[in-house]
Amino acid sequence: MAAAVVGDRDVGLGARAVVEQVRALGLRSIRGTLRQPQVWLPGLLFPMFIAAVNTSAMGKAVEFLPGFDGVDSLLDFLLVASITQSVLFGGLAAGTDTTTDIQTGFFDRLLASPVSRTSILVGRLMGASVTGALQALVFIALYGAFGVRIAAGVPGGLLLVAYAMVLALVIGGFAALLALRTGSAEAVQNMFPLTFIVLFMSSAFFPTESMEGSYRSIASHNPLTWMVDGMRYQVIVGLDWSQAAMSLSWTAGLAVLAIFGANRALRARLRRAT
Template sequence: MSTAYAVRDSATMLRRNLLHIRRYPSLSIMLVAQPIVFLLMFVYVFGGTLGAGLPGQEGVTGAVGRAGTGDRGDYLEFITPGILFMTVTSIALGTAISTATDMTTGIIARFRTMNIARVSVLTGHVLGAVIRTGFAVVIVAAVAFGLGFRSDAGPLDWLGAIGLLVGVSFALTWLTVGMGLAADSVETASNTPLFLVILPFISSGFVPTDAMPTGLRQFAEHQPFTPMIDTLRALVTGASAGTDLWLAIGWCALIALLGFLWSRRLFLRVPTK
């Protein structure tokens, strides 16, 4: 089948997924509300204490000073990138659920009997999730700015931050599409990707990794989300991302490739009857 047909069929499947979002908005609302609740809770409940413990070095709080001189505003600046990543992972979790729903209702098996590009069924889910992630990130970022988040980043920094979030969303969505295809029920699909929601907590998203015990710090420093969050934090504060940028790009490429190959393999094994 030609590339033109694959693009056309992918656009059709994308439209199908966007229509589902419009007709059943409750899941999207819940997934967007979760990071907003975490943002409010961490800033207003824990922000004063955690902000006072932040190191005052440039690139972490955006100012130079001594440890223990931060406040709730500093913590808002520190935590916002982690919350934006939680938004991406929440939408990815919803993609696993929607994919599993298609599997359990038999619609994917039906699609496989039709004269359409097979890849379009999966790309429809992925592209729909990336678009939904974009809207969710805008909403959460608007809440953060409303709470007082400010940035010294320039246009190129913001363009890089958007590109990073799109790349992470693309990679994690392919991974969760595979989880949805592999799940034997919607309930299983809703639980399997939960580690993606937990990983930001065991990273530099909420506290500096230097404040963690040795074993936990080593795990946090070498798991994928830490260089991604550190890169986003540097971009939105106008600091230099350094080697974290290349680590983030590498992790995104690896996760996207493995997720795509896994999803494709599972999809081709779906019985047609």
């Protein structure tokens, strides 16, 4: 059903049409990412390299330092960190691709077509989310080949994939927000150091128990610490729904915030365009 689109409002599009548009735009987003290995490959290789180096160079830490109870190898500990790092870096592609769409005029052509405004954003974020799931599966499989076993078994693995998907919505949402507000790929890329800082100032690479002073305090109050710790519990200790709920609820809360902000940025851009 072709429907008229007025200003920033979706008018008269059936639910089925919207779903179809989300699916098409989501698939376009995934294909766009997969066609650019230079975009997703560093996001896979860099966390693997960091994990491989740290496991070897700091491997003795699990024997000597606090906070590693029940950890057999540092690689077990770093599985969730690698997934998080990879998704955070990869999720920025959603924002960069949005700016590319704006700069190449594809975004304007979408606006001129009878496409649901919501599906433009949701399609892009769905693509980022599926890419996040693929990243999580790659890490689970590869680290599994190097001896990492998820103590929570298959449900734990599924929780990790779900976590990666929702986390991709968080970073993808914030990246889309910036992209829609500024239209500048450079502004989106400037999020990279920020994600790095948030990642380092958390328990992603080392437990907060082994940190000291104000740094420990910052890391202990960083939401990423709660998100990572809840998932790490599934890997190291075993299935625990309360830990999983804590992690996923924080991740989902941030995702809602990011998508809300991105949606507002989209509406603002649409108003400027009409």
